C-alpha cells in the first residue's frame with residue numbers, strides 16, 4: 211500500500227512570516243500568509259486557464275474529426291461521438307467558452323452549438339451521440355438536453371420560445387444524483403431561471419426539489435428509485451440532494467451546477 215502515497219515529511223507547522231525564508235520552495239509557500247498564498251494560487255490557476263495550447267489542440271482535433279456538412283467540431287470517446295455534457299460536444303464546447311478564442315475558433319464553437327440545436331429531436335431533447343441520432347431516450351445532464359441547456363445558457367443563446375418541455379415532462383428520473391438524476395435536472399431549471407429571470411423555471415426547480423424532499427427516501431427504500439452505484443456521492447447519490455437543498459435552493463440566484471458552471 212505504501213506506493214499509493216508519498217511519505218509526508220512536511221513540517222507539522224510552519225509559522226507564517228511573510229518573509230522569503232531560505233530553504234526549499236515548499237517551505238517558503240508554507241511560510242506565506244494565507245492571503246498572499248491564495249493570490250499566488252489564483253495567479254497560477256489563471257495561467258492555466260489562459261493557456262491557449264490546450265484549446266488549440268482541442269480545436270485541431272475537433273476539426274480533423276468533423277465531416278463536411280456536419281458539425282464544425284466533433285470528438286470521439288470509446289468509438290462513439292457523444293453530444294452530451296459529460297463526454298461530448300456540449301461539455302467540450304462549455305470549456306472552450308472559458309478560453310480566449312480566435313475569431314475562426316469562436317465561429318466553430320458557435321457552429322457546433324448551432325448544429326446541435328438544428329438537429330435536436332422534435333420533443334426538444336438532444337441525442338446522446340452521432341451514432342444514436344434516432345433514439346430520443348436520455349434526459350440527463352451527462353447525456354441529453356439538461357447538460358446541453360447549461361452550455362446554451364453559458365453561450366447566452368437560450369431561445370425564449372424553447373421551454374425545455376423535454377426536461378420537464380421526462381426529467382423526473384427514477385434516480386437521485388446530479389449526473390443522471392432528478393437533482394441534476396433541478397439545477398438546469400435553476401440555471402435557466404438565473405439566465406432569464408422567468409418564474410416558471412424557478413417553479414420547475416422548486417417542483418423537482420419538492421418531489422425529492424417528499425418522496426426520494428420512500429421511493430429509495432421501496433427500490434422504486436435507483437440510489438446510485440455510490441449511494442452517498444455527489445454525482446450519483448444522496449450527496450447531490452444535500453447539495454441541491456443547501457446550495458441551489460437556498461439562493462437560486464447563486465445556484466451553480468457543481469463542477470460545470472463557474
Ligand SMILES: [Zn+2]
Nearest residue numbers: 350352389390
Ligand atoms: Zn450520468
